[in-house]
Amino acid sequence: xxxxxxRAPGGGGLFEPSRRVVGRGAYRGLxxxxxxxRSILNxxxxxxxxxNWTINPYRGCSHACVYCFARPTHEYxxxxxxxxxxxxxxxxxxxxxxxxxxxxxxxxxxxxxxxxTNTDPYQAAEGKYRLTRGILEVLVERSNPFSILTKSTxxxxxxxxxxxxxxxxxxxxxxxxxxxDEQVWRETEPGTPHPRRRVEAISRLKEAGIRTGxxxxxxxxxxSDRADQVAEVxxxxxxxxxxxxxxxxxxxxPGVKEHYMGWLRxxxxxxxxxxxxxxxxxxxxxxxxxxxxxxxxxxxxPAPAREVVQPTLPFG
Numbered sequence: 001x002x003x004x005x006x007r008a009p010g011g012g013g014l015f016e017p018s019r020r021v022v023g024r025g026a027y028r029g030l031x032x033x034x035x036x037x038r039s040i041l042n043x044x045x046x047x048x049x050x051x052n053w054t055i056n057p058y059r060g061c062s063h064a065c066v067y068c069f070a071r072p073t074h075e076y077x078x079x080x081x082x083x084x085x086x087x088x089x090x091x092x093x094x095x096x097x098x099x100x101x102x103x104x105x106x107x108x109x110x111x112x113x114x115x116x117t118n119t120d121p122y123q124a125a126e127g128k129y130r131l132t133r134g135i136l137e138v139l140v141e142r143s144n145p146f147s148i149l150t151k152s153t154x155x156x157x158x159x160x161x162x163x164x165x166x167x168x169x170x171x172x173x174x175x176x177x178x179x180x181d182e183q184v185w186r187e188t189e190p191g192t193p194h195p196r197r198r199v200e201a202i203s204r205l206k207e208a209g210i211r212t213g214x215x216x217x218x219x220x221x222x223x224s225d226r227a228d229q230v231a232e233v234x235x236x237x238x239x240x241x242x243x244x245x246x247x248x249x250x251x252x253x254p255g256v257k258e259h260y261m262g263w264l265r266x267x268x269x270x271x272x273x274x275x276x277x278x279x280x281x282x283x284x285x286x287x288x289x290x291x292x293x294x295x296x297x298x299x300x301x302p303a304p305a306r307e308v309v310q311p312t313l314p315f316g
Contacts, residue, residue, distance in 0.1 A: 018090075027128055030062055033090045040098035041113070051114040051147065055099065057131035059090035061119035063151055064191040066263045067218055070118050072255035081259055086191065089125050096134035103142050112170070113139065116149030124191070126154060136161050143168040149215070151176050151192045153201045163208050172243075173205055174213035179224035180232050187267060188220065199236045206241035217248035221278060222271040225249075253283045 023030035042054045060074055064086040071081035079088050092098075102108060115121045121132040136158055139146050146165070148155060155162075155173060165171045175198045179185055185195055205212050214237040219225050230247070237245055252260055257279065265272055278285060 027124060029087060030124065031088050032125060032128070033088065034093045035090055036094050037092040037098060039102065040092065040095050041102045044117075051112055051117075053111055054114045054117045055095070055135055056115070056118040057092050057095040057121060057129075057135065058119050058123060058125050060085050060088055062086055062089060062124040062191045063120055063189060065189045067188065067220070067250055067252070067256065067260055069251070069253060069256055071259055072253070073118070075255065081255055089123075091125055091129055092131070093129070095131045096138060099135045099138045103138060103144060108142075110142070110144055112145040112147065114147045114149070120150050120152055121148065122150045122152035122154040133158050133161065136165065140165045140168065145169040145171065147172040147174065149174045149176060151189065151198065153193045153197050156201055156204055159204065159208055162205075162210055166210055172211045172213055174215060175202060176215045176217050177233055177237065178217050178219065179229060180236060181224060181229060184220070184223045188223070195233075196236075199240050202237060202240040202242050212242050213244040213246070214242045215246045215248055217246070218250040219247060220250045222268065222274060249285050251284045252279050257283065
């Protein structure tokens, strides 16, 4: 690991100098870089996304999803997009204080804020630092609408707080559940809770009156894209009470593509030629006439009628 960009804020670094904390116990194998961020609200200028503002208290993610689109953000900091992305976690320790300051009445218009659009706000680090919970406490005080996208059942820790928030503003909690296939899950998302536990969490949230969504994402060619696999996830989530379900096919942007293909050559060499054909000179699979990106395997039966397709929404 070389010099980190945040160690020289006067030279254009993003953060104040960090304190390095080696994880122990439940956090063994992780290293936390505690930093003072300069700001926490991030403006998003993307007309295809349903939000304009995001908050991300962590960079890097111990969920270790092989396809995660956020991996190149670690390279920008001088860290690797492979193992270091999964184990060297940047923690914005002043995230709660910044949220309070930047959403102060008279300064902030109360626009919806999305969390989980970069790395997961309920990854392992949240169990130690509780920054996401602190941010939610501020948003509840401000009666500010928000949405959460996560792969983690740790969100249930904050169920009471989310219920209180929903009484004051519009709140949505969504889960990313790409597959219920045990082998595919273990191979591609080794640091995440079991997908069926995420389905159970949807039921808990719905019982509490919280609006919930699901992204069947990513749908991975050759691994989780059979029609029966996708239908299994959709049925389980509908039975659990999900209010909306979207589907996103795997996209491989520069940096992520090289990392993913390296993994694929070791884990599934039989799929390499197919991927090289599918993703040659492009990050996204081609659109069909209805504007969605088709699953690149023959369907065995028609797709369910009720569906929301969000082909470019980030996930990780």
